[in-house]
Amino acid sequence: MRAIEDITRQIDEALETEFTFIRSDALAPLIAALAPAEQRFVLDWMRRTASTHTEIAHQFILRAPQALRAQEVHIIEAWVLHAMDLYDREGLRAALEVIRDIDGFLHYSHVRDAGVLFADSGGILQHFVHGLSGRTLKLVAADEAWTDGEHIYLPALLAHFDTREANFQLYKISAVMQWAQVHQNSLQTALATDFSLFGDGARALSAYAQLETLRLGALIGRLLPGLGREMRRLLPDADEPLSAAWREAAQAVRAIDASAQTSLDRLPTLHALPLPEPLPWHAAIHLDAIASAREARIAREKQSLRLRLAEWLREQEAKTQQAAAQAEEDARNLALHAVTQDEAGGMLFELVLDDLPVVPPEPVQRLLTSIHIDFSEIPPEYLTPAGAGEYNAQMDEQMQTSDVWQGTYHEHGALYYNEWDHGRQHYRKNWCVVREQDGVPVYDNFIHDALQRHGGLVAQLRRSFEAMRVEQRLLKRQTEGENVDIDALVEALADAHDGGEMSDRLFVRQQRAERDIAVAFMVDMSGSTRGWINEAEREALLLLCEALERLGDRYAIYGFSGITRKRCEIYRIKRFDESYNDEVQARISGIRAQDYTRMGFAIRHLSGLLNATGARTRLLITLSDGKPDDYSDYRGVYGIEDTRQALLEARRSGIHPFCITLDEEGQDYLPHMYGAVSYTVVSEVRQLPFKVADIYRRLTR
Amino acid sequence: MNELAFEGHLISEEPYYEPAGSEIDIFEAAWRKGLPLLLKGPTGCGKTRFMEYMAWRLKRPLITVSCHDDLTASDLVGRYLVKGGETVWVDGPLAQAVRAGAICYLDEIVEARKDTMVVIHPLADDRRVLPMEKRGVLLTAGPEFCLAVSYNPGYQSVLKDLKQSTRQRFVALEFDYPPAALEARIVATEAGIDEALANTLVRFAHMTRKLKGNGLEEGASTRLLVHAGKLIACGIAPAEACASAIAQALTDEPEMLVAINELSASLF
Numbered sequence: 001m002r003a004i005e006d007i008t009r010q011i012d013e014a015l016e017t018e019f020t021f022i023r024s025d026a027l028a029p030l031i032a033a034l035a036p037a038e039q040r041f042v043l044d045w046m047r048r049t050a051s052t053h054t055e056i057a058h059q060f061i062l063r064a065p066q067a068l069r070a071q072e073v074h075i076i077e078a079w080v081l082h083a084m085d086l087y088d089r090e091g092l093r094a095a096l097e098v099i100r101d102i103d104g105f106l107h108y109s110h111v112r113d114a115g116v117l118f119a120d121s122g123g124i125l126q127h128f129v130h131g132l133s134g135r136t137l138k139l140v141a142a143d144e145a146w147t148d149g150e151h152i153y154l155p156a157l158l159a160h161f162d163t164r165e166a167n168f169q170l171y172k173i174s175a176v177m178q179w180a181q182v183h184q185n186s187l188q189t190a191l192a193t194d195f196s197l198f199g200d201g202a203r204a205l206s207a208y209a210q211l212e213t214l215r216l217g218a219l220i221g222r223l224l225p226g227l228g229r230e231m232r233r234l235l236p237d238a239d240e241p242l243s244a245a246w247r248e249a250a251q252a253v254r255a256i257d258a259s260a261q262t263s264l265d266r267l268p269t270l271h272a273l274p275l276p277e278p279l280p281w282h283a284a285i286h287l288d289a290i291a292s293a294r295e296a297r298i299a300r301e302k303q304s305l306r307l308r309l310a311e312w313l314r315e316q317e318a319k320t321q322q323a324a325a326q327a328e329e330d331a332r333n334l335a336l337h338a339v340t341q342d343e344a345g346g347m348l349f350e351l352v353l354d355d356l357p358v359v360p361p362e363p364v365q366r367l368l369t370s371i372h373i374d375f376s377e378i379p380p381e382y383l384t385p386a387g388a389g390e391y392n393a394q395m396d397e398q399m400q401t402s403d404v405w406q407g408t409y410h411e412h413g414a415l416y417y418n419e420w421d422h423g424r425q426h427y428r429k430n431w432c433v434v435r436e437q438d439g440v441p442v443y444d445n446f447i448h449d450a451l452q453r454h455g456g457l458v459a460q461l462r463r464s465f466e467a468m469r470v471e472q473r474l475l476k477r478q479t480e481g482e483n484v485d486i487d488a489l490v491e492a493l494a495d496a497h498d499g500g501e502m503s504d505r506l507f508v509r510q511q512r513a514e515r516d517i518a519v520a521f522m523v524d525m526s527g528s529t530r531g532w533i534n535e536a537e538r539e540a541l542l543l544l545c546e547a548l549e550r551l552g553d554r555y556a557i558y559g560f561s562g563i564t565r566k567r568c569e570i571y572r573i574k575r576f577d578e579s580y581n582d583e584v585q586a587r588i589s590g591i592r593a594q595d596y597t598r599m600g601f602a603i604r605h606l607s608g609l610l611n612a613t614g615a616r617t618r619l620l621i622t623l624s625d626g627k628p629d630d631y632s633d634y635r636g637v638y639g640i641e642d643t644r645q646a647l648l649e650a651r652r653s654g655i656h657p658f659c660i661t662l663d664e665e666g667q668d669y670l671p672h673m674y675g676a677v678s679y680t681v682v683s684e685v686r687q688l689p690f691k692v693a694d695i696y697r698r699l700t701r
Numbered sequence: 702m703n704e705l706a707f708e709g710h711l712i713s714e715e716p717y718y719e720p721a722g723s724e725i726d727i728f729e730a731a732w733r734k735g736l737p738l739l740l741k742g743p744t745g746c747g748k749t750r751f752m753e754y755m756a757w758r759l760k761r762p763l764i765t766v767s768c769h770d771d772l773t774a775s776d777l778v779g780r781y782l783v784k785g786g787e788t789v790w791v792d793g794p795l796a797q798a799v800r801a802g803a804i805c806y807l808d809e810i811v812e813a814r815k816d817t818m819v820v821i822h823p824l825a826d827d828r829r830v831l832p833m834e835k836r837g838v839l840l841t842a843g844p845e846f847c848l849a850v851s852y853n854p855g856y857q858s859v860l861k862d863l864k865q866s867t868r869q870r871f872v873a874l875e876f877d878y879p880p881a882a883l884e885a886r887i888v889a890t891e892a893g894i895d896e897a898l899a900n901t902l903v904r905f906a907h908m909t910r911k912l913k914g915n916g917l918e919e920g921a922s923t924r925l926l927v928h929a930g931k932l933i934a935c936g937i938a939p940a941e942a943c944a945s946a947i948a949q950a951l952t953d954e955p956e957m958l959v960a961i962n963e964l965s966a967s968l969f
Contacts, residue, residue: 127960130915131908172963226940227967346907482775483835484788493786506783510773 004032010043014050015057022058030065038068045080051423052084053092059099067102075157078117081426082141082156088428098143115159116167125154125175132176133346134183135370139175146284147178148293149187160280161234169230173220173281176227180216181283183373187290189260204271209285210278211253211263211270217279218254235279242276245269298374305367305382309334312361316353334383339372347372351383417601419565420645422638432568432601439559439571441586450539451546454689461547461693468551468697473511481507517700518554518576518615520606523591524624525561525571530593533625533662536688540623541573541588545580547693553700554613557584560602561594564631568601569594576613598630599639603646603657611653618655619699623692625662627669644673658699660692710762710803718747718754719887721879728755731872737825737848739868742876745922747887748851751876752806761845762803764794768813774820778833790836799824799831802845810850811863818867824848825870881907884923892930898939901968902926905943908964909951916957921947939969 011017011024011031031042042064050057060080067076079098087095118141126139129152142153152175158167181187190208198204217238221228232238239247249266252258313334337350337357349368350357360368371378416430451458475481477488485508496502521544523537541557548555556578559571573591574584603620610618628639647657659670659679670679682691731738732755740748749765756763766777779793798805810818823830825848831840850871852863878884881903889899903926910920925947932942943965948958 123956124960124963127912127916127957128963130912131960131964133907133911172967176967224967226965226969230967482773482780484781484783489783489788492783496786502786 004028007031007039007043011046011061014047015054020054020058022054027058027061030061034065034068041068041073045077048424048426049080049084051421052087053095055092056083056087056095056099059096063099063102072115075115075117078119078157081119084424084426085141085429088431114162114164114167115157116164116171118154118156118158118171121168121171122154125171128172129175129179132179134179135373136366137179137182144284145174145178145282146286147181147187148286148289149182150293150297152178166234169234170280173227173231173234174283176220176224177213177216177281178283180220181212181285184216184219185260185376186212186216187285188374188376189264190285190287191291191294193264198267198271200271203275204267205285205287206275207267207271208263210275210282211249211266212260212285213279213282214250215253215258215260215263217281218258222256231281238279243273245273246276294374297370301367301371301374302382305364305371306384308364308367309360309383312364313353316358335380336378336383339378349378415605417568417604419600420642422641432565432598434568434570434601434605436570436572436605439573439587440590440592441583442590443582443586444589446538446589447542447585450542454539454543457690458543458546461543462550464697465547465551465693468700469515475509475511477503477505478507478509479504481509483508515551515553515700516616517619518610518613518617519548519556519619519621519696519700520576520610521555521557522602522606522620522622523557523559523573524597524622524626525559525591525594526597526625526629527561527593527595528597529625532685533688534591534593536662536685537623538588538591539689540692541591542585543689544693544696545574545584545588547696549580554615556606556609557588558602558606558609559591559594560599561596562598562601562630563595565598565633567595568598570602570605576609596630596634597624597626597628597639598634599624599628600642600646603643603650607646607650607653607655610650610655617700620650620655620657621696621699622657622659622661623688624659626666627663640669640673647673656699658695660688660695662688710764711760712753712757712763715757716750716753717887717890718750719879719883721876721883724751724874724876725755725758727872727874729759732759732847735827735829735842735844736872737850737870739871739873740849740851740876741854741873742851743853743878743919743922745924746876746878747923748876749806749808752804752849756804759804759847761847762798762801763806764798764803765806765808766794767808768810768817770812770814772813772817774817775835777817777820778831779835781835795821795824796831796833796840799840799842799846802843804847804849807848807850810852810867815864818864821848821850822867822870825867878906878910878920878923884926887923888926888930891927893934894930898933899926899930901939902930902943905947905965905968908968909947909961912957912961916954917951919951921951925950940966943969 008024008028011022011027015022015024017024031039034042042061045064046057046061049060064076067079071079083095083098086098122139122141129137129139135150137147137150137152140151140153141156144153144155146153154171154174158170158174160170161167190205193208195201195204195208217231221231239250242250249270252266253262255262335352337352340348340350347365347369348359349365349372350359352358368378371382415434415436417432417434418427418429419431420426421428476485478485485506488503488506492502492506521541523541529537545555545557554576555574556576557573559573560569561571562568571591573587574580578584599622603622606620610620628643629635630639634642650657657674657678659666659674661670661679661681662683662685664681664683666679666681670681673679680691680695682688728738728751740751742748752763752765766772775793777793777795779791779796781788782791783789792800795805797803807813807821820831823832824842829842829846831842832838833840879887881900884906885896885899885903888894888902889896892899894902906921906923906926909917913920928950929939929942929946932946933939937945940962944962948961948965951961952958
């Protein structure tokens with residue numbers, strides 16, 4: 001049993017009670033009263049939550065004993081993690097609401113083991129939903145089940161039924177129900193209806209939502225008979241609690257020809273009656289959120305459809321009838337020809353281009369499907385691609401897209417990466433907003449000068465790298481091969497003449513041991529590299545490229561830098577599939593010191609690129625001048641631990657990370673991050689260009 | 702060891718093939734004019750079956766070589782072997798096909814080593830000859846000989862792409878999974894199951910094809926549907942048949958396996 005003083009001290013430390021109004025002497029007895037294992041659990045999670053916010057930790061301690069009495073440990077963990085995720089997304093208030101709503105959470109306590117977490121089944125469900133046809137919907141954990149037409153929101157924990165299996169099924173049914181809401185006109189009809197005409201608008205909307213749940217339930221049963229069976233198994237007597245009027249309405253909306261309008265038609269009689277208890281897979285309808293998502297989507301999709309169409313038409317022209325197209329440049333005439341729609345919502349669009357039916361490519365099909373869901377048709381103005389007169393308009397659109405990529409405004413089009421929060425001992429979801437952009441090419445004398453200055457070294461590097469290329473080897477005296485090994489044959493014949501046994505190893509075979517290596521260089525472009533280091537980095541990269549070109553290994557160079565998690569930048573210097581040309585040289589020359597050193601996102605991003613090469617040996621080499629460090633939060637242990645976690649992830653996926661650093665204090669943290677043998681400290685900046693190529697040679701020999 | 706009886710390569714019974722477009726006419730025209738053919742398309746969509754069908758239709762023997770990354774030029778053209786103290790030349794399948802005026806089908810040509818692909822170049826243009834360097838002779842192809850290669854553009858790997866100098870010699874035929882109704886008919890005929898079941902299998906295939914790029918490299922091919930259909934015809938429960946014949950064949954990733962199995966469980 002821990003002494004109460006000890007607990008008080010730990011609370012003081014974690015919650016920084018000196019600076020807050022939290023009173024540790026009131027909290028300590030709560031923890032002290034628990035069993036030792038529970039004490040450890042609460043103290044551990046106190047520290048982890050406190051690293052996010054002390055108030056969350058405070059509220060957690062107040063409720064932990066009650067939670068522990070009623071619930072399994074892994075469910076409590078999920079509860080707290082959900083609160084912290086909410087803190088990341090929506091701030092302290094939302095997080096505290098979850099923590100304070102312990103009753104809502106303990107409401108599930110009767111089932112203990114049966115609860116299923118979104119965190120565990122979200123991945124499976126996302127694949128599942130991808131497999132359904134129509135618009136691609138993204139799954140997000142939320143407080144209740146509903147959809148805005150683009151996302152499927154599901155509760156973080158489901159424990160409605162008594163078994164895990166049943167609760168997982170409920171997740172599945174819930175997700176499909178929302179998919180059906182999007183694809184079967186439920187939301188669209190709701191948007192077009194003025195529910196206030198029924199008096200109590202909110203109540204009428206709820207009644208509508210319930211009717212739709214009934215209608216879509218029956219529809220899902222027809223589309224996905226297996227799932228329908230599952231629904232009946234989970235809730236054999238779903239209609240039992242319904243009143244006579246509702247039962248009659250349920251009959252009507254379940255008919256095979258029922259539509260969202262059928263549900264609407266029932267509202268005048270039903271909205272005044274008491275609402276039945278919602279079904280477990282009932283999905284709420286939030287009109288405002290649906291409308292605003294739709295508005296943004298419509299504008300976005302119209303723009304990208306017209307861009308895609310223009311691009312596709314240009315390709316078509318290039319492919320087919322160059323001469324003819326030029327003659328009648330502005331006579332391109334695009335119209336919708338046919339929409340084939342299967343009952344499951346899958347659609348195939350055919351367009352007519354200059355009176356010829358054509359099937360547009362997959363991305364256009366996807367956009368058309370999504371637009372068709374919103375309008376139940378394709379408005380003709382959507383099908384005007386860039387003709388001669390609209391050239392300027394299209395240019396404008398392109399400018400806007402690139403602005404988005406450069407991050408001058410919102411986060412649209414960026415990539416998100418998780419980040420490891422050491423204090424929380426858990427990931428912060430979608431924490432880093434990452435944009436990949438081309439490095440700025442600078443055409444100056446740098447390349448020329450550097451190559452001249454290091455002329456001798458370049459020649460030497462080329463030679464030594466060339467020697468590493470494994471050429472074809474001729475294996476002699478094989479039992480099978482392309483050619484007869486004359487020496488062996490002569491010997492064997494002589495043996496045979498002498499009455500000896502003739503060897504069967506009479507062939508030569510070419511064997512080619514291929515170097516199947518891909519290497520990504522990750523170059524620190526943080527502000528601290530300004531000056532000498534930057535120059536040395538650039539020279540090092542240049543010499544490396546010269547050498548690698550001889551070796552034939554696949555390689556890519558990316559720079560990274562950023563300010564805060566919202567602006568993480570990756571600069572493409574050379575892609576894997578790009579050749580080493582003037583522009584790459586100019587981009588190397590254009591590498592300039594930027595902002596801070598946030599490393600985790602860059603490692604995660606480049607790991608993804610490396611793994612996509614499919615090479616047998618994949619190397620990730622970081623060139624850096626110091627510790628990971630970013631404005632405000634990414635300092636000290638946090639930065640080091642996230643980087644370490646990112647490197648562990650990389651290693652798990654089969655990548656060999658290696659670090660070349662100029663930081664002489666690197667010995668202190670590099671072994672922890674990269675492991676004892678996977679780093680090298682170059683003490684003299686001037687040596688960097690010589691060293692990097694040399695280290696690479698040693699690594700891959 | 703290398704002896705092939707060409708009669709054995711003649712296809713006597715009509716293979717089941719449902720044309721999806723004008724591929725039969727194009728193939729026949731190209732064959733008559735001595736043009737080589739390139740069959741593009743995802744795995745299991747009927748390329749090999751189409752070749753068998755055409756071989757039957759044109760009454761030519763069909764010699765199929767599945768290419769792999771150790772396939773050398775000698776594996777195709779031929780080599781010297783030592784037999785009883787003497788060296789004997791043995792033709793490779795490509796040389797055999799040229800001599801016999803057969804259809805030579807190089808399956809998954811991109812899998813072969815780049816230097817191997819070059820030996821087919823003289824055969825694939827208007828020269829229509831096969832140089833046998835080791836013997837110092839040129840083998841001229843007769844009018845019946847036909848070279849066809851297949852290639853799956855879906856791999857999207859820089860390494861596994863066809864060189865322009867190779868691909869620009871061929872008449873290309875694009876294959877894809879057939880339209881839903883046709884595919885269902887094919888599955889029903891091949892596997893011996895009823896149309897309704899075949900329709901559901903095809904719907905399941907469409908679900909997995911939507912997962913391509915979202916965690917799956919490829920969706921379920923027509924071939925896999927036929928496999929599943931055959932299992933079902935033998936009395937295996939549909940969901941189980943899909944799990945074994947389709948889901949396990951598509952991926953090893955546990956989460957994806959569960960998701961695919963949940964999809965099939967929802968359908969049947």
